[in-house]
Amino acid sequence: MNQPLAPMARLSAAPLPPLALLRAILRNPMEAIPAATLREPILLQPFLGRGRVFVMAPDLVGQVLNAEAESFHKAEAMQRALKPALGEGLLTAEDEHWRRQRRAAAPIFRHDRLLGFLPAMIAAAGRTRARWAAQPNEQPLDLGHEMMRTTFDIIVETMLSGHNDIDVDRVERSITDYLGATSWAIALAMLRAPLGTPHPGRGRADRARHYLRGELLRLVAARRGAAERDDLISLLLRAADPESGEAMDDRAIADNLLTFVTAGHETTALALCWSLYLLATHPEAEARVLGEIAAVTGGAPLEPGHVPKLHYTRQVFQEALRLYPPAPIVARSARRDVQLGGLAVRAGTPVYIPVYSVHRHRSLWEEPDRFDPDRFAPEAVKARHRYSFLPFGAGPRICIGAAFATLEAVAILATLLPAFRLAPAGNERPELLMRITLRPSPAMRMLASPRAA
Ligand code: HEM
Numbered sequence: 208m209n210q211p212l213a214p215m216a217r218l219s220a221a222p223l224p225p226l227a228l229l230r231a232i233l234r235n236p237m238e239a240i241p242a243a244t245l246r247e248p249i250l251l252q253p254f255l256g257r258g259r260v261f262v263m264a265p266d267l268v269g270q271v272l273n274a275e276a277e278s279f280h281k282a283e284a285m286q287r288a289l290k291p292a293l294g295e296g297l298l299t300a301e302d303e304h305w306r307r308q309r310r311a312a313a314p315i316f317r318h319d320r321l322l323g324f325l326p327a328m329i330a331a332a333g334r335t336r337a338r339w340a341a342q343p344n345e346q347p348l349d350l351g352h353e354m355m356r357t358t359f360d361i362i363v364e365t366m367l368s369g370h371n372d373i374d375v376d377r378v379e380r381s382i383t384d385y386l387g388a389t390s391w392a393i394a395l396a397m398l399r400a401p402l403g404t405p406h407p408g409r410g411r412a413d414r415a416r417h418y419l420r421g422e423l424l425r426l427v428a429a430r431r432g433a434a435e436r437d438d439l440i441s442l443l444l445r446a447a448d449p450e451s452g453e454a455m456d457d458r459a460i461a462d463n464l465l466t467f468v469t470a471g472h473e474t475t476a477l478a479l480c481w482s483l484y485l486l487a488t489h490p491e492a493e494a495r496v497l498g499e500i501a502a503v504t505g506g507a508p509l510e511p512g513h514v515p516k517l518h519y520t521r522q523v524f525q526e527a528l529r530l531y532p533p534a535p536i537v538a539r540s541a542r543r544d545v546q547l548g549g550l551a552v553r554a555g556t557p558v559y560i561p562v563y564s565v566h567r568h569r570s571l572w573e574e575p576d577r578f579d580p581d582r583f584a585p586e587a588v589k590a591r592h593r594y595s596f597l598p599f600g601a602g603p604r605i606c607i608g609a610a611f612a613t614l615e616a617v618a619i620l621a622t623l624l625p626a627f628r629l630a631p632a633g634n635e636r637p638e639l640l641m642r643i644t645l646r647p648s649p650a651m652r653m654l655a656s657p658r659a660a
């Protein structure tokens with residue numbers, strides 16, 4: 208393949224002194240990841256008298272996220288960035304409180320239930336296709352926004368039984384406003400500044416958080432006492448503490464709904480954005496995807512039974528997750544003194560898994576910066592270390608929605624691609640901006656022209 212390399216992040220070439228590091232975190236936390244993480248198995252960097260450890264070697268990643276997961280908890284800086292919005296929901300809770308919520312939510316992610324969501328996923332993708340068909344071809348699409356709308360539609364339909372009175376544009380804006388200020392929360396946590404320290408963007412983030420939480424509390428209140436439905440809200444309303452028998456209160460349920468709504472649509476939308484961008488710039492792979500979809504569907508509209516058979520389309524999505532992991536860093540902090548690859552790591556030390564670097568590590572991948580969906584052919588996957596590909600994390604805290612995200616992504620790609628040819632609207636290559644998740648910057652603008660035309 209002679210395609211140009213897909214856009215890459217600008218990592219820091221040399222260790223940054225504390226002030227420069229904080230500036231990089233505020234501008235774009237990707238720039239605070241040392242470029243040496245692309246080559247080394249493990250890296251210790253001093254920071255304000257305390258180290259920061261980056262772990263890339265797959266066996267050490269397995270130690271942190273799985274085998275010795277009990278020795279680590281979620282990193283304080285990330286918790287400070289997320290907890291004001293997500294409270295003690297599934298993503299941010301720890302220990303028994305986390306276990307109880309994971310057990311409560313698990314049934315909705317069982318394989319048979321997920322397959323049952325496919326008609327709703329295909330229908331939402333169909334609405335996006337109809338929206339694109341109704342607008343002039345020469346008008347560029349904001350692809351991120353289009354994918355957010357589609358995945359939001361799906362999460363609300365499947366998890367909240369389609370509460371369609373939610374204002375999707377305002378929710379999207381609020382999530383962006385909230386995430387926009389998280390770099391400050393992270394930098395202040397690293398400086399050990401007291402909670403509540405004022406910072407730019409805080410007022411806007413607070414308004415966004417109040418709006419989002421208010422909307423979900425309204426939903427929960429409306430559902431208490433109403434007839435049960437087969438969705439996440441009902442599961443959470445029914446979930447009782449095994450010891451005390453106590454039910455979750457509205458606040459705890461709202462924490463989780465907001466967690467699922469945000470974690471469950473923004474990540475998938477970003478990965479879809481990159482998948483479509485990569486296909487638009489790699490015509491050979493795009494032709495293979497179109498060929499596969501035509502062979503599986505016979506040219507008829509996509510049906511739920513087709514989706515699990517679209518193997519190459521799934522590989523494209525996985526390769527997009529490798530190059531552009533929506534969660535580019537999984538952050539932990541050591542709970543006790545631990546040994547990691549010959550390094551003595553003291554309790555309280557931040558331990559980062561830079562997923563972006565693991566996915567492009569020079570000793571784990573051949574031509575790591577090149578787009579090549581064949582890396583995810585079954586034999587190639589079997590030959591690799593299981594912790595060399597971590598878009599959904601690993602171990603007990605692995606993403607509960609991984610299979611959900613993959614099914615919906617394949618359904619969306621297989622609905623949109625046969626109908627439209629996408630092309631970047633300009634020549635600028637998107638930069639990779641981290642705001643907890645990895646976003647294209649500026650927004651990705653693409654032209655969609657109907658294929659039949
Ligand atoms: C491509 C899409 C997605 C990506 C890349 C992604 C990534 C991740 C990652 C890396 C984690 C682990 C974080 C850590 O260990 O600190 C996580 C956790 C989580 N994800 Fe996802 N996610 C995606 C889609 C979804 C979807 C569709 C849902 C819900 C429907 C979801 C809900 C959650 C929840 C609730 C957690 C916390 C799980 C726990 O701690 O028990 N995610 N996700």
